[in-house]
Amino acid sequence: MFSTAARALASRSLPRAPSILPPSRSMLTVSRLSPSVAELTLDKAPANTLSLEMALAFSAAVSEIEADPSVTALLLRSSSTKIFSAGLDISEMSGPEPARLADFWRAIQGTYLSLYSSRLATVACIEGHAPAGGCLLSLMADYRIMTGGGPRIGLNETALGIAAPYWLKDMFVETVGRRNAELALLKGTLFTGEEALAVGLVDEVLPLEEVYPRAKEEVLKLARIPAKGRAETKRLLRGAAVDELLAGREADVAWFTEFVLEEGTQKGIKAYLDSLKKK
Numbered sequence: 236m237f238s239t240a241a242r243a244l245a246s247r248s249l250p251r252a253p254s255i256l257p258p259s260r261s262m263l264t265v266s267r268l269s270p271s272v273a274e275l276t277l278d279k280a281p282a283n284t285l286s287l288e289m290a291l292a293f294s295a296a297v298s299e300i301e302a303d304p305s306v307t308a309l310l311l312r313s314s315s316t317k318i319f320s321a322g323l324d325i326s327e328m329s330g331p332e333p334a335r336l337a338d339f340w341r342a343i344q345g346t347y348l349s350l351y352s353s354r355l356a357t358v359a360c361i362e363g364h365a366p367a368g369g370c371l372l373s374l375m376a377d378y379r380i381m382t383g384g385g386p387r388i389g390l391n392e393t394a395l396g397i398a399a400p401y402w403l404k405d406m407f408v409e410t411v412g413r414r415n416a417e418l419a420l421l422k423g424t425l426f427t428g429e430e431a432l433a434v435g436l437v438d439e440v441l442p443l444e445e446v447y448p449r450a451k452e453e454v455l456k457l458a459r460i461p462a463k464g465r466a467e468t469k470r471l472l473r474g475a476a477v478d479e480l481l482a483g484r485e486a487d488v489a490w491f492t493e494f495v496l497e498e499g500t501q502k503g504i505k506a507y508l509d510s511l512k513k514k
């Protein structure tokens with residue numbers, strides 16, 4: 236996180252309702268690749284979707300890793316080679332209880348605030364699909380390595396009849412450039428690894444069996460870059476975006492909850508959820 240003040244502000248805004256269970260660690264595992272490099276593995280079958288609990292567990296794990304001064308880098312991966320993450324858990328948005336829906340969105344914001352602003356060098360190892368919120372998780376990393384051929388990555392919200400929040404849209408624009416972002420966001424394009432590489436959405440594309448070894452090699456290399464200069468450079472690059480969300484967090488929650496609770500949105504969400512289950 237960028238500063239003690241920003242960390243305090245972020246954690247103050249996290250859900251505190253008594254109804255929320257403490258983050259479960261069974262959906263994630265944290266291990267060490269070396270004394271200074273942590274590995275965070277998403278392990279929530281079948282699709283690593285971001286439910287409220289998963290999002291809280293993710294931010295808590297990142298914060299815990301960050302709190303250890305001996306750690307300078309983080310590798311993010313999935314326990315599945317088929318799905319990196321299928322994005323937001325759509326069942327959280329189907330017939331939701333309004334207070335939980337608001338907490339859900341705060342927790343999703345929290346995933347962004349925790350990893351995008353991290354002092355750590357971060358690499359995403361994207362072996363499987365990463366649509367929407369799955370793409371969000373990978374965009375927060377400093378470097379992305381993806382499998383070629385099969386899996387897809389991108390922000391497909393428009394194709395689902397919804398819109399990505401401004402802070403996710405902004406991160407996408409920063410990564411692929413204005414015109415590529417407009418073309419992709421307006422259509423809801425999901426890219427193959429090769430297509431994603433061509434627009435700058437990922438940094439390397441490899442056959443599946445080479446993705447994890449190469450991601451490990453890269454994160455171990457990044458861990459050797461002087462930590463202070465790297466953290467300050469990241470703050471200069473990303474601090475304004477993070478501060479903007481911190482300042483407008485509750486307005487963003489209101490935008491999301493109003494949109495999701497609308498009758499037409501609810502019909503669309505239910506139909507999409509049913510179509511996923513019937514596949």
Ligand SMILES: CC/C=C/C/C=C\C/C=C\CC/C=C/CC(=O)SCCNC(=O)CCNC(=O)[C@H](O)C(C)(C)COP(=O)(O)OP(=O)(O)OC[C@H]1O[C@@H](n2cnc3c(N)ncnc32)[C@H](O)[C@@H]1OP(=O)(O)O
Binds near residue numbers: 397400491495512
């Ligand atoms: C209408 C949409 C939602 C509404 C939000 C409304 C307003 C919000 C406003 C702004 C917010 C916008 C931000 C949104 C970001 C998001 O992340 S939205 C979620 C987008 N995600 C997707 O569209 C991915 C859907 N999944 C897939 O396409 C496939 O699962 C995937 C290609 C990833 C993998 O395919 P495959 O290997 O064949 O696996 P299955 O499809 O069989 O999936 C396995 C089981 O997992 C369940 N599942 C998959 N994705 C989700 C999900 N996102 N949420 C909940 N459940 C999911 C799927 O039903 C299978 O379950 P089953 O085994 O059948 O019980």
